[in-house]
Amino acid sequence: METMEGNSPECHISVCATDEERCAITHQPSCHSSKNFVSEEKMRRKLQFFFMNPIQKWQAKKRFPYKFTVQLIKIILVTMQLCLFAYNRYNHVNYTWDNRISFSHLFLKGWDATREVNAYPPGAGPLAIYKVEDFYTTIDYAYAGYANLSKAVGSYSYANEDNTMTDMVLCLSQYKKGIIFGFNESYVFDSEIVETCMNISHNTVDHAFDSKRYLHNIPINFSALVKATLEFSLKTVNFKTAGRISPPNCYRFDISINFDNEDHDGQMLLSLDAQPVRLMCKGDVEYVTDDEIDSLLQSILNYFVIIICILSFVLCSRAVWRAHQLKQITNQFFISNFGRPLSQADRNKFLNLWYIMIIINDVLIIIGSSIKEQIERKDFTSDQWNVCSLFLGLGNMLVWFGVLRYLTFFRNYNIVILTLEKAAPQVARFLLCALLIYAGFTFSGWLILGPYHLKFRSLSTTSECLFSLINGDDMFATFSVMSSKSTMLWWFSKIYLYSFISLYIYIILSLFISVIMDAYDTIKLYYIEGFPRSDLQIFIGDTNLEDFSSGIFRSASNESLGLMKDLCCCTCSKLHKSYSTLSRGSLVTEDSRQGSIAV
Structure with a gap:
C-alpha cells in the first residue's frame, strides 16, 4: 500500500479514477480529510433525519409530531363541519325543490x-x-x-x-x-x-x-x-x-x-x-x-376550522420552504465534494407532494368556511350554497386523501401508493392513446347517430353513453333505441357499437390492467431484491433501528444548517468551499487539494 499526502495532484487522479462513482458517493474515509469526513457525516445525518417519517423522528429526537397532530384535529373538525353543512344543504335543496313542484301545480297549466x-x-x-x-x-x-x-x-x-x-x-x-x-x-x-x-x-x-x-x-x-x-x-x-x-x-x-x-x-x-x-x-x-345559540355554535366551529387550516397551511408551507432550502444546500454540497449536482430525480425527492396537497385543501376549506359563515349570517341564494359545497367538498376529499400519507409508513399499505407512482407515467401514455380513439368514436357517433338515437343527442350524452358501454351498462337499450328510419344508419349503428364495445372491453381495458399489474409485480420484486438507489440515497445510506435510540440525532437537536450562510459561502468561492457545520457558529473550511489519501 502506498500513501500520498500534501498537495500532490496525483493523489486525486489515482484514487478517484479507479472507482469514482463509489468513492464519491459512499464517502470512504480514505478519500477525504478527517474534517471533510465530519462535515459529510453531519450532512448525512441531516438528510437521514429529513427523510424520516414522524414515527422515526419521534424515536430519533423525541420531536413532537406537530403536523400530524394538526392534521388529525383538522380531519375531525372539517368532517364535523361537512356533515352539518351537508345536512342543512340537503334540507335547503329538498325544500326548494318541493316548493318548485308546488308552484308548478299552482301556476303552471298542464x-x-x-x-x-x-x-x-x-x-x-x-x-x-x-x-x-x-x-x-x-x-x-x-x-x-x-x-x-x-x-x-x-x-x-x-x-x-x-x-x-x-x-x-x-x-x-x-x-x-x-x-x-x-x-x-x-x-x-x-x-x-x-x-x-x-x-x-x-x-x-x-x-x-x-x-x-x-x-x-x-x-x-x-x-x-x-x-x-x-x-x-x-x-x-x-x-x-x-x-x-x-x-x-x-x-x-x-x-x-x-x-x-x-x-x-x-x-x-x-x-x-x-x-x-x-x-x-x-x-x-x-x-x-x-337562534343565538345556533349561530354561536356554527360560528365557533367555522372559526376553529379556519384557524386549524391556517395553522396547517403555515406548517406545511414552512416544511416545503425548508425542504427547498435543504435541496439547494445538498446540491451545492454534491457539486463541491463530488463534482456534479443532484440529478433531477433526487431533487424531486425534496418536494413533498403530500404537503402540496394539504396546502391546497387548506386553501379550499378556508374559502369554503368563510362562504359558509357568510351564508349563515347574511342573505344568500342557492348559488352560494353550491359554491360553498364545492369548496368544502373538494377540500374534505383532499383531507381524507392525505390520510394515505400516514398509511405509507407501513409496508403493506405503502405498496399501493408505490404501485400507483410506478404506473403513473405508463398509465398516462396509455390513456392518451385510448383517449384519442375514444374521441374519434364520440365525435363520429354524435354526428351520425345524434338525430336518430336518444343517447347521442348531444356531445356530452354521447360521451356518457360510450363510457357506460365500456363498463357494460345498459347495452341492450343502446342497441334497441336506435331509430329504423334510415336502414343504412341502422346497420352502421350496429357495426359502430359492436366495434367500440369489443375494442374497449376486450383489448384496451385488458391492456390497461396489465400495465398496472406490471408495475405491481415490479414493486413486489423491489421489496424482495431491494429498490434501485440513486446517488442521494447511496450517500444517505441505511439507518439502523439502534440509531434512533442511540442519541446520535438528539445530540444535534439544537444544531442548524445555517442555510442562507451556506448558500452565500458556496456561491462566493469555487476553490475554497466554506460550509457551516450543523452547529451554530461553527464553520468547517475545506481545501479541496489537501488531505491524506491511502491507496
Whole structure:
C-alpha cells in the first residue's frame, strides 16, 4: 500500500479514477480529510433525519409530531363541519325543490304528477303549448293561482310587507322584424331582439283576468316571438329545519314562468323556475335565544376550522420552504465534494407532494368556511350554497386523501401508493392513446347517430353513453333505441357499437390492467431484491433501528444548517468551499487539494 499526502495532484487522479462513482458517493474515509469526513457525516445525518417519517423522528429526537397532530384535529373538525353543512344543504335543496313542484301545480297549466319524477328515458314528452289561445290561457291560469294564493296548502304570502298582492311582470322578447309568407316562400326578418316588459296590476283588473283583452294594445307576433317570461315573488317560512338549537328559516321565492319559442318549430316549451333567497326573519319570532345559540355554535366551529387550516397551511408551507432550502444546500454540497449536482430525480425527492396537497385543501376549506359563515349570517341564494359545497367538498376529499400519507409508513399499505407512482407515467401514455380513439368514436357517433338515437343527442350524452358501454351498462337499450328510419344508419349503428364495445372491453381495458399489474409485480420484486438507489440515497445510506435510540440525532437537536450562510459561502468561492457545520457558529473550511489519501 502506498500513501500520498500534501498537495500532490496525483493523489486525486489515482484514487478517484479507479472507482469514482463509489468513492464519491459512499464517502470512504480514505478519500477525504478527517474534517471533510465530519462535515459529510453531519450532512448525512441531516438528510437521514429529513427523510424520516414522524414515527422515526419521534424515536430519533423525541420531536413532537406537530403536523400530524394538526392534521388529525383538522380531519375531525372539517368532517364535523361537512356533515352539518351537508345536512342543512340537503334540507335547503329538498325544500326548494318541493316548493318548485308546488308552484308548478299552482301556476303552471298542464302540469301533472307524472312530470315530478326524473326517468330515463322520460315517460312523457315536454310540456308545451301549440296554439295562440293556449298562450293566453296559460297566463290567465298563472294569474288566477297567484290571486287566490290563500287557497294553497302552503303558507305563502305576497312579497309586500303588508301582504298585498304585487304586480306580475310579463316580458316579451321578439325579433325586431319577423314576418313569414310561407305560401310564396318569402319573409321579412331583422335578427335584432327587442324586449318589452309590462306590469300586470291587480288594481286595474278583477280576479277574472283575461290576458288577451289586457294585452290587446301590445302586438305579439308569434312568428317573431323568441321567448316570454312571467315573473312574481312569494314569501314563506320553513318550519321543517327548526330544532332545539336551530330556528325556522324565512325565504323569498322569485318565480319565473318561461315560454321558450327559440326553435320556432310550432312547439313553445313551458317551464317554471323558482329561485330561493333566504331572508333574515324579523318581527314576532320565538327562537331568539336558540337562534343565538345556533349561530354561536356554527360560528365557533367555522372559526376553529379556519384557524386549524391556517395553522396547517403555515406548517406545511414552512416544511416545503425548508425542504427547498435543504435541496439547494445538498446540491451545492454534491457539486463541491463530488463534482456534479443532484440529478433531477433526487431533487424531486425534496418536494413533498403530500404537503402540496394539504396546502391546497387548506386553501379550499378556508374559502369554503368563510362562504359558509357568510351564508349563515347574511342573505344568500342557492348559488352560494353550491359554491360553498364545492369548496368544502373538494377540500374534505383532499383531507381524507392525505390520510394515505400516514398509511405509507407501513409496508403493506405503502405498496399501493408505490404501485400507483410506478404506473403513473405508463398509465398516462396509455390513456392518451385510448383517449384519442375514444374521441374519434364520440365525435363520429354524435354526428351520425345524434338525430336518430336518444343517447347521442348531444356531445356530452354521447360521451356518457360510450363510457357506460365500456363498463357494460345498459347495452341492450343502446342497441334497441336506435331509430329504423334510415336502414343504412341502422346497420352502421350496429357495426359502430359492436366495434367500440369489443375494442374497449376486450383489448384496451385488458391492456390497461396489465400495465398496472406490471408495475405491481415490479414493486413486489423491489421489496424482495431491494429498490434501485440513486446517488442521494447511496450517500444517505441505511439507518439502523439502534440509531434512533442511540442519541446520535438528539445530540444535534439544537444544531442548524445555517442555510442562507451556506448558500452565500458556496456561491462566493469555487476553490475554497466554506460550509457551516450543523452547529451554530461553527464553520468547517475545506481545501479541496489537501488531505491524506491511502491507496
